[in-house]
Amino acid sequence: MSRSATESRPGTPGRIELNLRDMSQLFNSMDPSPFHEKDLDHDAEEFIISWAQEFHSREPVELLVHLQQLPEAREAKRLIEQAVHHYFAYRARLNQLEVRRLLEQGRLSLVIGLLFLAVCLSISEILASGTGTGPRIVREGLTIAGWVAMWRPMQVYLYDWWPLRQRGRILEKLSRMKVEVRQRV
Numbered sequence: 001m002s003r004s005a006t007e008s009r010p011g012t013p014g015r016i017e018l019n020l021r022d023m024s025q026l027f028n029s030m031d032p033s034p035f036h037e038k039d040l041d042h043d044a045e046e047f048i049i050s051w052a053q054e055f056h057s058r059e060p061v062e063l064l065v066h067l068q069q070l071p072e073a074r075e076a077k078r079l080i081e082q083a084v085h086h087y088f089a090y091r092a093r094l095n096q097l098e099v100r101r102l103l104e105q106g107r108l109s110l111v112i113g114l115l116f117l118a119v120c121l122s123i124s125e126i127l128a129s130g131t132g133t134g135p136r137i138v139r140e141g142l143t144i145a146g147w148v149a150m151w152r153p154m155q156v157y158l159y160d161w162w163p164l165r166q167r168g169r170i171l172e173k174l175s176r177m178k179v180e181v182r183q184r185v
Helices: 042-054 076-129 133-148 151-174
Strands: 002-006 014-020 061-067 178-183
Touching: 014 042, 042 061, 042 151, 061 151, 076 133, 076 151, 076 178
Parallel strands: 014 061, 061 178
Antiparallel strands: 002 014
């Protein structure tokens, strides 16, 4: 399997090209699903996604599959396009679920973190009346522990969801890309 991608000119779609022996190289051979629902081969999927990331997010892309042996069935080219669209649409839906789960986890982490912070700060206030090094260390430790508990929700809401959403946009774009199948000469 050889692969390439071509730079696009402004106004033209970015082209991703795959050079394959036959169409079976495009799909996961272990997947027992019907042809139009088959998973893409992992290497082919990662190649397509990585090249799609190279192009501007608003720039359309197209996939050109060069096959050494074209399938004999006339509708095979259309089936390949449908299978590729179906696969990336399915991956986009999975990505949306992953983002939703991450944000739900972030909300739960935020509630737990806020409750823990409130408990730590309350205990710290109770210990505020004590003098000496021991109570002061405990107060400072509780304050720090309470704020550290807020680390995970902050990480989710500030950083973790961005890469997932970007990947989701790419998968959605790939689910609508033009797919062309040609015989390699």
